[in-house]
Amino acid sequence: MKKNFILTALVFSLWNTDIHAQTISTPKSHFGFSIGDDYQLANYKQMESYFLKIAKESNRVRIQEAGTTEEGRKQYLLVISSPENLAQVDKYRKISQTLGRAEGLSDQEAKKLASEGKPIVWIDGGMHSNEMVGSHQLIETLYLLASSESQEILNYLDKVVILMWHVNPDGQDLLADWYMQYEDQTKRNMSIPRLYQKYVGHDNNRDFYMFNMKEATNLAKVMYVDWLPQIVYNHHQTSPAGTVVAGPPYRDPFNYAYDPLLVTGIDGVGFAMINRLNEEDKPGYVRMDQSTFSTWWNGGLRTAPYFHNMIGILTETTGNPTPSEIKLVPERLVPRNGLPNPIAPQKWHFQQSIDYSVSMNLGILDYASRNGDKLLYNFYKMGKNSIERGNKDYWTASPKYIQEMKDAYQADMSAKKTAANSTTRARFASIPSTYFDNVLRRPENRDPRVYILPADQADFGTAIKFVNALIKSGVYAYQATQDFVHNGKKYPKHSLVVKTNQAFRPQVIDMFEAQDHPHDTQYEGGPPVRPYDAAGWTLAMQMGVDYERFYEDVDGPFQRLPYGEMINVEKNMLPVSKNGYLINAKANDAFIVVNKLLNSGNNVYRDASSKNFYVETRAKETLQKAIGGLELRVDAATKKPAKLVPLKSLKIGLFDYYGGSMPSGWTRWILEQYGFEYTCFYPQDIDNGTIENYDILLFIGPGIPERNDDITKFRQPEASLVPQEYKYLLGQVSKDKSIPALKKYVEKGGQILTVGSSSELVYHFDLPVTDPLLTVGKNGKSLPLSNADYYIPTSILQADLDVSLAENQGLESTVNIVFNNSPVFKLDNKKDLYSIGAINLEKPLLSGWAHGQHYLKGGSIGLVASLGKGKLFAFGPEITNRAQSHGTFKLLFNQLYN
Template sequence: MRKPLAVGLLTYCVISFSGFAQKIDAEYDSKIKEYTTDSRFLPASLLQVADHPSIPSPLKHFGEVIGAPGVMHNTTEIYGYYQLLAEKSPMIQIKQVETSEEGRPIYMVIICNDDSMEKLDTYKGYLSQLADPRTTNPEEAEAILQSAKPVYYLNGGMHSTEMGSPEMLMELAYRLVTSEDKTIKQIRENVIVLINPVSEPDGRDKLVDWYYRYTKARTEWEDGFPRSAPYWGKYVFHDNNRDGLQVSQAITKGIFSIFFDWHPTVMLDLHESVPLLYISTGTGPYNEQVDPVTIGEWQVMANHDITTLAAQGMPGAFTWAFYDGWWPGYGIWVANNHNSNGRFYETFGNAGANTYMRDLSTQKYAGDPATTREWYRPDPPTERVYWSARNNVNYMQAGVIASLTYAAQNGEQLLRNFYQKGANSIRKGKEDSPKAFVIPAKQNDPAMAAYLVNQLRAQKIEVHQADSGEYVVLLDQPYRNLAVSLLTEQKYPKEAKFPPYDDIAWTLGYLYGVDVQQKDSIGYELASLKKIETEVAYKGEVTGQGNSFFINYAAQNTVLPALFWIKEQDKNAEIRVLKSEFAVGQDTLDAGSMVIRGLSASKAKELAEKFGLDLLRGSESPESDQTHLVQLPKIAIYHTWFNTQDEGWSRYTFEQRGIPYTSIDKDDLKAGSLKSKFDVILVPRARGDAADFIHGIDSRFGPMPYTKTDQFPSHGLPDSSPDMTGGPGFLGIENLKQFVEAGGVVITLDNSTVMVAETGITRDLESYTASGLFHPGSVVTVKSKKSDSPVLYGFPETFSIFRGNGPLYQVDLAKRDMMLLQYGTKPLKDEEPYTGKIMGMASLEPQKDEKAETGKEPPYVRSGMVRNEQTIIGQGSIFNVPVGKGRIIAFTFDPLHRFLNHHDAPLVWNTLINWNNLGD
């Protein structure tokens, strides 16, 4: 199967264009050739590896070359090699920038020539000056451009199953500090290279252990065996590249730390999924707030890299037909959002170091087969390729060297573009509308308004505060475009030819439940505005007199954790929820508000400040039938072993909010006695069908332990199992049903509603197919069907939530009172009142629709795009389904989506607060 390599030709080509005399490591070259399966997969530029007298190559250090069959390195080995290089060469430094959730270091490696290394702070300062054209005028910028060097940031190991980049980057680093090849010397002299060798170290170590524990022994790619450990990071799986707006995980904090310290001119994120090398530009539609200069750079650099690989005879490189360029929350988009250039590669990885026969015949991108010749893919691969880890290293490294070469040869232009994009942003802030955003001081949840300010500042967007308390975002600033993107509605084009790559709406005011106002003029004396320089926090106040403390509830995110805190401070404190409006002095409290007794004045003050809640003191006492007692539940969060992505976000959200829980899995369901241990079981979204929820990972692969051992020390976190296969089975499903029947509450989010609706736990929910509905992640309008339901406490009759593509369910008309919330504002057809004649009865005058006469209904789509929205309007978004003595609260969207839609989360918190008072 393997074609012999044209060794003589390759050697001749290297010597002819290199033009230097350097001792070559013949053994290293020989092994590269041996492990590459086809001569066309090995460019001449990757041979002639230096045999340096004092700096050890990967072969000398590890005993094998990078890309050797059956060899993968963990973070200790990878970091150890970089540390050795830094000891041996003055052209490389390594420094820690962050610590992972499980305590592993995240490092940044710096590579450049001696001159650059001696003046790193000077070059870093140049980029900082170019980043803000308000403080660096064009003449000053022009002088800087004559001395500055571009900084090129390479990000590796983000997605842990994409295992090639942490390997390749070690060889690249060795090449950059040892090679005397003309191209490498030019990179070293003209560019400062930053490398994040393993941006997700927790996942890297889990997957290296997984490889040696399980997949190294596999011989067929399509054998159905899981290629990944169940977890990567402590909380986040593949979504670790969807955290760029939240900045919640250590991986993102590390990337942001590097970016804002250095302002790299170009960032390249190294991924693996597409044959043989995809170089990002995307099909569009592009994010409207990305500067056209950046979009032009995407095209120029992608075509440069493809051309360079084509010149070396490498097939299968392409651009355009994968991804779109819309969502701004990828890790590498910190560059595109801040006037730099963020791009990515997708090479073809095998989730390890095995060599497999790979079938490309069914793969399509932008509607075209992966193996056809197109304008964007001038040299396609064959329908089958015999693919090795070394092939992957070759493609990735050749592409990176091509891109670094472009930066080395066009550094001044890239830096000039960087400065110009900041100037463009400031000009638009002055000339275009809006001129500013205002976040009023009065908010339903003022703590979330403070959170929004902090999130904007995490993106280096400047925020000021007026004397009257409101926050003001003036738009004549370098990151004006990002501020506009985050604070305005997204209008994704319905006519887009290809489906979006990810969510298409992210308007933070909607997602956080914060009122944000656009202003076409600045109604402040600028000198009176104070720039915010530190984290802000809303500190609640206690007002009034009396022995009781009241919280006027408006679905504030901090109320539930505050209640747990109260019980920690004094277990005898009594908390009651108002079932209807109640007057306290001059204030009228809404249903869902709380009265707290037995709390000292000092603790009340501490609570108000700690949780950002205003408390009202009063002597009024509602009647007992006007309230119900809060008995805080024992909560379990269930996770499957076949899909942990969203369960991790739920755990993270609970921990950030300070809500205690117990993590459970299939074995806990099978063990039974659930009601004796828990009151509420939350089932976060998990992608799968009913069979997946029942049977889990195919038992033919069992037993499959995920346990910490001396040989595999990274496994067993954040949960362990002696055997991941098998699922809870019918016994576990029956035990879950018994839990509900005995009075427990099960909350299902989005697709996990499958677990209760299609396994027999309830037969009231029926699957509903909305014909032609296409509903990518967007902010949409919902309306209360039962506004007195405790699940909806604190929310108005009509509001917005975030929803993506997911299954829908319905109930019969006779059971429609189970529907708490609907999509859109119009009723279903079978709920519309009959206005025609009725035989046997006198004709009645049709009733007028007063609402239709007094104002327009809000649009269904508030931010984003939905096709055929009429098929979902009126359908249920939350159901309250009685099962025995208990309840199923079934969501057909995810209110805990990626720690983003905080406005929706209180629908879950309401369920937990009122778990034992959810219906008759």
Template sequence: MRKLFMLAILCLSYQLSAQDYFLEKFKPFNKEVPSPEEFLGYGIGERHTRHDLIVAYFKKLAEVSARASFAEYGRTHEGRILSMLTLSTPENLSDLPSLKAKHLAFTDPAQNVSNYEEVPVFINLAYNVHGNEPSSSEAALLAAYTFAASESQEIQKYLSNAVIFIDPTINPDGRDRHTQWANSYQGSPLVADPQDAEHDEYWPGGRTNHYWFDLNRDWLLGINPESRGKLNWYHQWYPNVVTDFHEMGSQSTYFFEPMKANGSLDPIMPRENYIDLNNLFGDYFAKALDSIGSLYFTKEVFDGTYPGYGSSYPDLQGGLGLLFEQASSRGHKQTTPFGEITFPFTIRNQFTSSITTVRAAVENKALLRKYQQDFFKSALTRATASRVKGYTFGEAHDQNRLKAFVDKLLLHRVKVLKNNDGSYFVPTRQPQYRMVQTVFETYTRYRDSVFYDASAWSLANFYNISYTAQNREVSGAPVTSLEDFVKFTPAQRSDYAYLIDWDDYNAPAALHFLQSKGLVLSSSFRPFTSQTKRGNKNFHFGTLLLPVKLQKKNAEEVFAILRETQEKFQVPVYAVESGLNLSGVDLGSRFVRPVEPPKAAMIIGEGVRSYEAGEVWHLLDTRVHMPITKIPIRSLKGADLDKYNTLVMVSGNYSFDDKLFGKIKSWAEKGNTLITIGTASKWAIDKKLVKEDLIEEKKDTTAVVERKPYADAGDNLGKESVGGIIVEAELDLTHPLAFGYQKERIPVYKNNTVWLAPSKNAYATVSKYTQNPVIDGFITDKNRDEFLRKSASLMVSPIGNGRVVMFADNPNFRGSWYGTNRLFLNALFLGNHINVPK
């Protein structure tokens, strides 16, 4: 078998007609429709194809073939087109609105249709969510051509019985980053040496999008335009089958579902999905790959429980999500222990699985339609049987954070009602019941304990939204739009001062905007009650003061800027005419301190965790609209750090020499703020930059080691990692890092084993995990009892005249943790005012 596999790979080392290699089976082709090779000027697999050429080819197919139509469903951060090519018979395309209505009837529990065989099956072939896993987009070109031009009876049958949506590149920004790299380093002749630059992209690589987000984790979170565009498209069509094509390490073969048995069990998913349907389709893929001599495996790895993958989100919508993983050539040709793996070989496997997916769906369309219908009907049945009839939630102090949460519910087509008292209610009895469960329910018991990714995803906790399960339904007005969601009273003019509530999520963005306009503001480090033009109001820690007479602009100009700020960020603003407060400190108090504009930089580059760096960049770019200088490690020695008052170090492997370490240390000692996250906090302690400790396992050298099966080592050791859980932490609400919070206890996301020992300084531990910390997700008893319960989540340690703000956990995880973003932003805006008592 190994010889056959080597032969299948080695036969690709010489140039052969790429078109025949892929397409021989589906001849003849309509000569009026250009093949990818004819359009591009090179054979598929000879080069990596730029995204703009893929889009151009799809537009050409829609122009010349009556079987194809082209649509744009969004744009990326960098402005690239997100495209969808729809393929079917000309008759089906002309009747698509009617077919769509018939198709959607199966997703409506109120309709009892049974014409399962009459309506074409809807299939979404989706490719290249990870930009540096490029074989699938090349396969998309071949699939599009095949369905648009092949005259074979097999393809004609598929077109008659299916509507096929091809999304060739889910992550165009990342793909083009990788394409440029691979084509730039392509040799002639090709270089198969794995150490060649072609096979080793520079940081951050093409896997991620513009802000270095992994878009295959973003289906549930819906943070990026790529995902939001796709989700809006998805909920218009609800395809029966969705593919999710990937690549993995070069030393492997090919994977298709079923996934590992103990990682497939989902507490809210019908068993038919991950058992019956996956096994049914798996048989098709096995036969197809057998026919071309490719090796593969199933069931050994990957889990589908996290609902944010491209292969799992469709499962929550009554469809079948299918994961494929192809061993990557990481360029055009690479040596492996099995021989040389080439780009064309990887493409052929993906192309074969694409066509096979359509075949399996067409031959089982009645089964898929009945399954989707039963899925949505069972949602109502299960909701009716549950004692929980809905969830009530609200947020009195932060309307913009609440708005972001409701936006996420609406994005997933979850029904939301507004109650008369201003709170909100999400009924469980609705077609999106399983999505409601995903948002609100928490789990601490799982069949499996080794997760490929997160084991916790209750979205309400991401937003720090307090909610209550209800055992009866509550009536209210449906929320259908976020327009005018935030209710704020326009500020009245004052010649004395204005107060801006720091509790609102957008307050840091408003502060930066005002500072960028040349205004000077202060922050109150004590609460107070003030008589405003709108009546008496209690103001909390962090309230911003904008004194009119201290500005270089006149009162009218100040008011105009303030009104612009309020319109832009919808934050509460209050006019006052006196600095004498009704209670608490007065506006001229020494506890009301000027806020210095942040001048922030962040270390990036090889060794730095690009996901976390991208999350910081994204937060400041898209929500605070504040620039941050990104300094590559290779440039750090020559960088002038004195230009900045804040430096961010996210998780990573930092190996600075003594000179560079000393440079960072002396910069912080001058009175600046170093913010460390995750393993960067561990680095600060290990390198004795701060006088703090880690909680580490104490090895018992006298204990007898229990003998265990070698085959279980991976699973046993994997349990000790913390893949992603939601835990409860307790804040010191008087600390500047906690300004803007009203509740001492907040949900925090933990996906590492950084255990910070609470500081010996009584005033330095800002946040500590509670004694019953686990809200959602899997953690071993050992990690929970010996480490988590004893650890701090956030501390500040002095260093000379400066300070190191140490996060054990990532407050900006995947751009979705609105509930902890404020901790990080407080470190940026208020860090210079934190002087830890000694």
């Protein structure tokens, strides 16, 4: 833990300090075409060589290796500024770090640093590889900044430090090579056969608080530990129909964890961007209520910086190397606040999209160059505000407390304890101020100041993973160097402590505390306004870690971990034993060890009494190697357990389809992390009987037709455009052929496990199960509850499990589940059909938004059905959600052995 991750000097691999006139290679001279030419794309290999070339040729550009991708390609950080700034760029980086962390500074010292520093602006591209505008604007912007002698560009270089980053090199190569393989330009397409990030595809923009993927971890190190930029610009496409760009300011709701300066800072940058486009006669910029994008959610490259006091900017720009068109949307032809400068319908070329993107980059740089000292000082100010809030009693107003105040007032009026206000019926009615103190300022409604994660919890290894995710995001933590006592309770050595009196307090609060999404409807009593992404995601809840809240400071024998330094596990040594070893089955990492033992030929058992895993003493050497680096309890057995159930790994088939399934991809990553061997299978394998090669089939998310559909609806390219080697991936799952084949597979002894929408298989198999989320329409037919009655976007709910069941071994009787309008079931428990757990509360919501949640009461979250010689396991909630929901991984893992 002594290694300091704060760089004292940047080591750049290539740079040139020649101050004389420079010759900078044009993109056309390097790529063979101009960036923005129709039907032309560059792959990452070509882009990488151009980045390296420009860094050699230009004294305005430095390049630094910053890690490798999941497929082994190098990621680079490009640092761009004037030669004079680059000569002392480490000074500016340290100023940004110091102001962003806001520790031990006075306002006067901060103002002095802000005046001496240079604002740091992050510009990225290539996140979603089929959005080629974002990646290719990097090339054009880099060339402009490296070569232009205009006074405008020289001014930006003098006043700003620019960081440029390609987010997804692997996908760039895959998509560009696929697109360019067709000689006939009119046939060029982006219908690739697999995900454009090895495991997660489009969901690579859902990993920026968990940092599972290498690309996300690389970015976090640069952004949250080494540099701390004030503005983060994340390029995407495509815009809403009838527009060119969707950008800031964004619609409500914004997250109440933010500092007000963050929200108004977004507005300031947004106005600079749209003004520049209007000055250049570039219409079609849509914003605010005319766009779908809000600032509520955490986890995206643009949104996660908000929780670090960084101004995150997202634009979605139309365009494609294949010419497209701006469609006619009559409602978008009349100017309004959300679309002040409409655009006429027209044919659209790639070059136009590149031009818009470069203009918006320059708009941001112009804003930063004019407001550099303000950006830097406000960065400090937001951090300082966070530290002060964490050092004292602080209350965050959220919708639940507002509703509680209103309810208390209404109750008092009904009981005639208070008189009705004359404005009670107004939209924004005032109520007596006493309710402010009586509700919002109650001591129990304060924000926590300290979180302790005890080292003696059942799965401390997962708790370490959780805190390491915080550390990757620039949060600092403490670890107890010895046992300590607080409020009369003893906590063991190695317990983890996270305090909120730090600059990135919004991130700390957001990862520990429930999100309280407002009840946002189109009109009173009407259908909901859908969140842009998740409504609730509290990572500590998803991961199922045990933690305790404290509302005062906690002192003890704590060692503060340096910024960016991961928690290391001490070497785990096995005790001496003559009777074998018991491996703690409540820890997810136990499955890593079990799989290593099984793969090396050792026998592994479940102890029917303790439910832990058991191995004989002869496995000691393999066991010792397997537990290395893991925080996992292994105890010496006092005697060999009386009843042991032998484990055998099942042959796992994981369903996927042409183009790639993200839930399946996340599951691939999970299985690999925990040592499960698997093979993917595809729709054709169901119909031709290849599934007989597997013991268990996993359908995670999409995979089974909806109960009233004949086939699935996977996007399929024209077969003639798919090379022969990928045609085995094509196909749909059909009701008339595939479903009978799956049923026959189970009846002959196979097993199927479904998660989420694939649990429709329950109804295709005609099991005696009903859907509690249906109602009867006027025509007497069943139909889903309307959104006005029931709506639960991605949120976290509480459920109960029957821990006596083998399917639930290692889990607690209550569990936090990630729920996204997920299936639930009604069934009568029978020998061959039983529930593994249910939602038993009237209000099970823990984090997020759950309208009509009472409809879930009594609904089963998962079932087991025996059919012939085999079994079907069906889980409604997202038990593998984006590889974040560690608290429910065992619901998958337990079923992967005999």
